[in-house]
Amino acid sequence: MSDIKLINIKESILKDNDNDAEFLRAKLARENVFMLNIMSSPGAGKTSLIIATLKVLQHKYRISVIEGDIDSMVDSEKIVQNGGHAVQIHTGGDCHLDAFMIKSAIDTINISDFDLLFIENVGNLVCPAEFDTGANLKVMILSVPEGDDKILKYPLMFQVCDALIINKIDCVKMFDFDFEALKNRAALVNPKMKLFEVSSKTMEGITEWSDWLSEQIDDYKSRLI
């Protein structure tokens, strides 16, 4: 029995990825760089939120955005058009980003030119939740049109995130979205998760979110010294 070697593919992939992620996090710490992994469904507003956040934080930090998509340059082009710096990853079919992909993206830039890296993950509430990218913080966006019941259906994503940003609150009148029900569900699955209500379109709530993010970055950097 003891001579039989079992290769559990998924466990092995996740373990290798965890090692890559820890290695990458240590490298970023040495370089004094903070990295943020932003996840959501397709079309929940990851790119728009990043652009809105750039407007507030780009006077304070030197920022780059790592864009993950199966195909296209749409999002990285938007970032650049809005005055940001972007690196585009094409996963070629993969439904999530992993630490190796992020390391490959970071290897294309001069990391000492930046203080803060945003990762815009592939739009997906399932697989990205399982893969540590090496980021210091995980944030998910839920947009009002998606509905308030997503925690029940995609629990892992809500369990692993440090903050939940409810986006597109400017169109709340068009949709049946119960904020109290959502907050109660969030408190059950992840009581430590910080909640924000924003509209990247009107900029409502963007300052509160950016201030909190800035606190997390400054706290991280003060611990590195």
Add this chain to the structure above:
Amino acid sequence: MSDIKLINIKESILKDNDNDAEFLRAKLARENVFMLNIMSSPGAGKTSLIIATLKVLQHKYRISVIEGDIDSMVDSEKIVQNGGHAVQIHTGGDCHLDAFMIKSAIDTINISDFDLLFIENVGNLVCPAEFDTGANLKVMILSVPEGDDKILKYPLMFQVCDALIINKIDCVKMFDFDFEALKNRAALVNPKMKLFEVSSKTMEGITEWSDWLSEQIDDYKSRLI
């Protein structure tokens, strides 16, 4: 060299699934049952579209809905509350439904009691596109709040579907959604894909979509005889 056996896990999984799907499709043909696989991002309105379609088609067909979620009974409860029949699959973490899961769900019902099965896939624009569920028709829903650029980012999903339903058109004024740009992109990646513009909320366009679906079902059934 010829003695070395290569096990390509992904190819093997997809091939096994394709065999299961063909087997299931043959079984449904023997039973004179039509099956439809509905896919979209989380919150694009799969359940609402199914309920709206039930209202139009339930006088003509005996219908059951196979609900696929990682967790929760939310969607199947909604179907039942609206007078429908539902079977809930919990994938336990998997980001898509496959033919084996659908066969397992069908094995719990008396298939001769039904003419039409809806599959509501896990909300995800990536992995569900790769797995044949044994359905006769693949339909995807794109909701207006998600934006008109999704074809560029998730091309496979748009390539494999027979119809694309643009949902939530009642709130089009709230969002920058370019219908012409979407149609041009759709024509490039999948010119045979049928397009519908609907609102499950106001029932706009639901008759056109249901009539077309009914034609596909009747055509399928006439070929079985």
